Each structure stands twice: as structure tokens, then as C-alpha cells.
Amino acid sequence: MSLVEIFSEEFSKLTVTGDGFTEGETFTGALILDSSSEEDSKLVRKYTLTVSPDVDLSYGDVFKRVSDGSAFQITGEDTGESPDMATFSFRQFSAEDYDDSTTVSGSLTITDGTSTVILPLGTDYTIQKKRIGSTATASDGTTVLDVIGSKITFSVGDIKLSKATLEVLISMIEASPFLSVTYPDALGSVTADFLFDIPKIKACEFDDEGVSEWYAVDITATGKEVE
DSSP states (O other), rough: OOOOHHHTTEEEEEEEEETTTEEEEEEEEEEEEEEEETTTEEEEEEEEEOOOOOOOOOTTOOETTTOOOEEEEEEEHHHHHHHHSSSOOOOEEEEOOOOTHHHHHHHEEOSSOEEEEEEEESOOOOEEEEEEEEEOOOOOOEEEEEEEEEEEEEEEEEEEEHHHHHHHHHHHHHHEEEEEEEEETTTTEEEEEEEOOOEEEEEEOOOOSOSEEEEEEEEEEEEEEEO
16 A cells, blocks of 8 residues: 555544544544554554644544544654655654543543643542632631532642643633533543643653653643532
8 A cells, every 4th residue: 555545544533522522623644553562451552643734633632533433542742853855744643542431530621612632640630629608707716617609629730741732731721711621520521611720830851762842740720610
């Protein structure tokens, strides 16, 4: 099969929801299987996806191969330039088979309706209800809280984001701090609007080739609605 024939494969971007997927824009590209191995009793297949420079993809994005419906997730990007001998410009991403079991238990989807960032969750993920209200001092000197309700807050600590993904997330927050979030809780998957703080950037590192930039980030947000 020629490069042109491989490159003509059709894919579509997917937005993960609590009920499955919502299909988005389509694009063409070449998806090549690089390796296949067993990790923690699970088959892990790693791919390289090659697309044209105008295709909008970033870390965490999920996409589907139209021909057979197989779903994949972007795990990184080679930010190097196309080699001089190449006759066309392109972008390359690493990808793996998408594990839909992470929709509820292992991922956080943040969107402003146009851009979407999907964050894989680790052990440092906290979600809780916090009481809100006003405080006053009683005649006996004790402090009382007049509770008017509660709000959901969440934090994701020490998550590793690529430079491109972090830039998308920060630009969404700066443009509109209230973003829609689909998050896991004890009862399943929930979608609600949250007010985001600007992410706290703790460290920066480069991949093995010294090309891609990655950042350790803390993310916090508070629910918009009072419960």
C-alpha cells in the first residue's frame, strides 16, 4: 500500500460523554501500529498517527477510524519539524487503543463547547461538597455559620500535561472561567459547570528525545450551582 493510500484513511474526533461518544469533525491520516505488548495482564497497542498540520488534535483527544469503528486516544505528540527530504508537511502523534472503561473511573472531560481537554485521572483526584454561607458572632462570643447550601469542588494533583494541552486548557479558562466538566463520582458520570482557577504549574520536563515539553500541573475548580 502506498503512502498516499495509507494517508487516505478517514477518522472522526469523538467527545466522550457519560452515555458514550459524540462525533465531531472528520480528518484523514495514517495510523501505523508500532508495538503490541502485555502490561498488567492487558494488551497494549501503541500507534503513530500522521496527519496534515491543519488537523486540530492534542493530548487526550479520542478519535475513531471510520472504516471499522475502532477508537483510539492521543497519548503524545512529536513536536519536531518535518524532515527536509519530506515532500509535504505533517504532524505526528503517539496513540493507543481507547479504553472506554476509563470514561467513568479514570478521566475528566473539560470543554467550552468548542475545544475539549480529556485528563486521565490518577490517585491524586479529590471531589467533595463544601458548605457555603455567611458567618456571624453570637452574643456569647461563639461563631455560627448560616448555611445556604453547598457546592461541589474538585482537585486533580500532579497531573502530567503536554505543552499543547496545557495551552488549550489555560486559553479556555482565560476566555471563560466557567467550563463544562464530565467527572466521575461514586454514582457514575456527572456533567456540570465549574469555575476554574488558573492551573498551578509545578515542574517541566522533556521526553526521551528532548523534544516534547511536559508539565506537572495542579487543577482546582468549584461548581457553579448551589445545591
